Amino acid sequence: MRDDTLSGGFANPSVDAAHAFRAALSALSRPGHMETLAGAHAPAPVSPAAAALLLTLCDAETPIYLAPSHDTPAIRDWIAFHTGAPITPPETAHFALGRWPDLPGLEDFPTGTADYPDRSTTIIVELDRLTAEGARLTGPGIETEAHLSLPAIAPFRANRALFPLGLDFYFTCGASLAGLPRSTNVEDA
């Protein structure tokens, strides 16, 4: 077992998770709004923000899909020790983690059912750059319009077209976090 398997958890789990959840809640209810999320460290290349999200939201009840970029023994061990979440293929994933180019097509993930649109995957996308500029966002949580440096436009427009079904996204870069729920309209800036 490696040294970094057991370390990197929250120092004060219940309070740190509460702060992290509030950042995650704020990010998803205000698409394009930047939050800072720190206090957790997983083996590279997992960003601190993504590590904090995993610790806050994942446990034995939430199967996680790891894209090839993040599917390493060190990360699997870290997730198993800190959250107990099983690793799973995309079609049964509650959460997914990976770099954008390494994620499979979004159609591989469950988008919920008409009766239960909540039975869908939340995807944590690791980006090299995350800023409040780029694609134009409108919809719930946005007063007029917001902007976010999305890695693409078309997949998120297709996702919006499925509403109320669809996938929800978190974008992470270092300690920065932004959210994009399925309800957001995405356009070229």
Place this chain on the structure above:
Amino acid sequence: MSDYNFAYLDEQTKRMIRRALLKAVAVPGYQVPFASREMPMPYGWGTGGVQVTAACLTPDDTLKVIDQGADDTTNAVSIRKFFEKTAQVATTEQTRAASVIQTRHRIPEEPLTADQILVYQVPIPEPLRFLEPRETETRRMHALEEYGLMHVKLYEDIARHGHIATSYAYPVKVEGRYVMDPSPIPKFDNPKLETAALQLFGAGREQRIYAIPPHTRVVSLDFEDHPFEASKADHPCDLCGARHTYLDEVITDDAGGRMFVCSDTDYCAQRRAEGHRGRLSPQEDAA
């Protein structure tokens, strides 16, 4: 050192509620099932709201709890004390000073800001429940966006009373998709559902969580020839003189005497502190 985990609930439960809250935010107005826990208070006393608040609180928060607008009623006082004891959070009675507000059946008069979260206690989350008792059917109706029955109900109000007589728990359509029960707030409060604050709804007994993100379109159902009207008692407040607030009617004797007072106690007290006076609150009690 408290004998409770922070904010009472165990971490596994909080993660489950937090995941449900995020789904609720992503699909505004949709009722997300969650595994509601037994709380140390009876169903009907806000167990859903308490669980949502517990999942959201951080030690930095300032909590306000209101029951029908009042900070000083049994339900509000006991929930406030519950979180003082289990989460050691600061509490307040001032709407402006609060970061999290748990409410039973009112929206504060003071406009809410982007830094605030409003948590509603919900008794029956399903707006179609009294029209269709089967959960399997109402779920299907939401899936198919089949809301004709709700319009029939409002129409029957008009046929019987000449106007839409529904005065609380007035159904709304959220972002043009889901019809939602705003909990039994007076319909006077419906226009305030469009706000800069995040609104979360928790129904403990019925095990449902739903949400309205900030700046989401919330439309009260109505007809072109019978438009929605946010009504209230046609009186000024007898304590602060306000004509624009929602009023409670208080019976003062057994000879027909009555008074009307703001249901939002903090707002009314603030107005009186600013020197506003009503019929039963003459100038001389200004200290």
